[in-house]
Amino acid sequence: MAYSPLIDQLVDALRCLPGVGPKSAQRMAFHLLERDREGGFKLAQHLEQAMQGVNRCEQCRTLTEQPKCAICANTKRDHETICVVEAPSDVVALEQSGQYRGTYFVLMGKLSPIDGIGPEEIGVSHLLTRIQQQQVKEVILATNPTVEGEATAYYITAQLKALGVTVSRIAHGVPLGGELEFVDVGTLAHALEGRQVIA
Amino acid sequence: MAYSPLIDQLVDALRCLPGVGPKSAQRMAFHLLERDREGGFKLAQHLEQAMQGVNRCEQCRTLTEQPKCAICANTKRDHETICVVEAPSDVVALEQSGQYRGTYFVLMGKLSPIDGIGPEEIGVSHLLTRIQQQQVKEVILATNPTVEGEATAYYITAQLKALGVTVSRIAHGVPLGGELEFVDVGTLAHALEGRQVIA
Structure with a gap:
């Protein structure tokens, strides 16, 4: 100095x-x-x-200065569908797509035992309580397709089994505008595995 | 947003x-x-x-929260020698060399008519007044060896001519640890031009 x-x-x-x-x-x-x-x-x-x-939304754990964030407080949103994401920026990205009318649950991280982040840190018990109390019908897992993101999705799926709620994972495949030639092999494998019959 | x-x-x-x-x-x-x-x-x-x-030192124009910066306020420094630099970070770099015991004058920029920075913005009149009042003997120009830095040094030299003060420019040449092979041609030209007889 x-x-x-x-x-x-x-x-x-x-x-x-x-x-x-x-x-x-x-x-x-x-x-x-x-x-x-x-x-x-x-x-x-x-x-x-x-x-x-700024604190956390008491319902979805995202960052907000209100007790509940704007999306959770909006009664016009579909509160029977919850999309689980890793971070507040993921909420913004999904909102920009304009395709989703449900609510969110923000993990504020992902399972990573090596960094001391376990189920309690990402609020899994909070998610389970909310699903039971609000009669949620579907949980969409939108964690990132990384090793930790997949492990987190897998763990949450296992926890939700007993609750009788539909659990889905967002599709992973070739991005729009992407060319097969330049897409990595992992993504191609996912794209093939997740193929849908169209005719 | x-x-x-x-x-x-x-x-x-x-x-x-x-x-x-x-x-x-x-x-x-x-x-x-x-x-x-x-x-x-x-x-x-x-x-x-x-x-x-934080304001400017009333003597050398560097940033400080005192009326005078630590170097200008230090009576043990040689106040008859002024080193002119472009920025406060240059002062720190020169101080770290441990070779200089004089004082500084910080231009806080360099002449750049295209950005509207003229002699007044870099405080040349302030420098001239200080040289006259404090009986300064030598002014060392240590502006950067860029086009603007050289032009600034040239302008200040011209202004100082009438004051009968010694004006010097720091040496430009091959840096210590540098290899001739990888030094740019401009630096090599300076190094040749500034050669000194050693035997």
């Missing part, structure tokens, strides 16, 4: 951001100090407000 | 940082909200303090 105390503190604090090392932190600090004080003040204020005000 | 208002505001505010686009801003916001609230609070606080407290 080499600048005046307030600047050193700022550079140090900026390093809590993911992907920001000492050089980028320094660049960010000087940019704000020399060219964008207003942006710096605004960032400080919005950071404070968000850190203070 | 797609999250709850406080999160949207935070993502938006994070984009004032250089090199941070919508996706990185989102990743940063979720990282802080899910995993590092304490870091987020600390960043908000240090941002606020720095934006409020």
